[in-house]
Amino acid sequence: MIEVTLTSLAVDSRGLPVVILEPVAPAGEARRVLPIWIGTPEATAIMLAAEGATPPRPLVYDLMTTLLTRLGVSVARVAITKLEEGTFHAEITLLTKDGEEVIDARPSDSIALAARTGAPIFVAEPVFAAAEVLDSESAGGEESQLAAFHEFLDSVEPEDFSG
Numbered sequence: 001m002i003e004v005t006l007t008s009l010a011v012d013s014r015g016l017p018v019v020i021l022e023p024v025a026p027a028g029e030a031r032r033v034l035p036i037w038i039g040t041p042e043a044t045a046i047m048l049a050a051e052g053a054t055p056p057r058p059l060v061y062d063l064m065t066t067l068l069t070r071l072g073v074s075v076a077r078v079a080i081t082k083l084e085e086g087t088f089h090a091e092i093t094l095l096t097k098d099g100e101e102v103i104d105a106r107p108s109d110s111i112a113l114a115a116r117t118g119a120p121i122f123v124a125e126p127v128f129a130a131a132e133v134l135d136s137e138s139a140g141g142e143e144s145q146l147a148a149f150h151e152f153l154d155s156v157e158p159e160d161f162s163g
Contacts, residue, residue: 002128003122033133036111039108042111045060045112046108074094078093079091080121083131
């Protein structure tokens with residue numbers, strides 16, 4: 001498993017939100033990022049959590065966090081575990097009084113929950129390898145990386161990542 005960080009949220013050329021994950025400890029020279037298309041409500045929830053904003057009323061993920069806390073359960077980690085037919089799959093590992101419990105989840109829900117709880121995010125190496133975007137211009141600095149990635153977002157379709 002590769003530990004990743006939520007690098008940014010972006011919008012592709014069709015206006016669809018994309019969450020961008022990047023390894024915490026990059027390997028090699030090329031910058032590796034993993035784009036995952038998500039829904040608008042999930043993107044909004046992730047953005048609010050990333051900015052530390054508190055909505056006037058709890059969102060679903062705020063409610064989930066409150067329920068887990070009140071039940072004495074914490075989120076140990078979330079992991080994007082599979083990529084099947086262009087669809088990412090994830091798991092949320094909870095720490096309960098009886099030990100670890102692993103729950104099947106969507107990546108967007110997992111990331112939104114991790115953003116609220118501070119839980120680490122991981123991606124299985126085969127998943128990252130299958131859907132990563134390499135920036136071979138890393139030596140050109142941050143501006144070249146950003147420009148290349150925005151150009152990629154303008155041209156890529158979610159279907160490009162299906163097997």
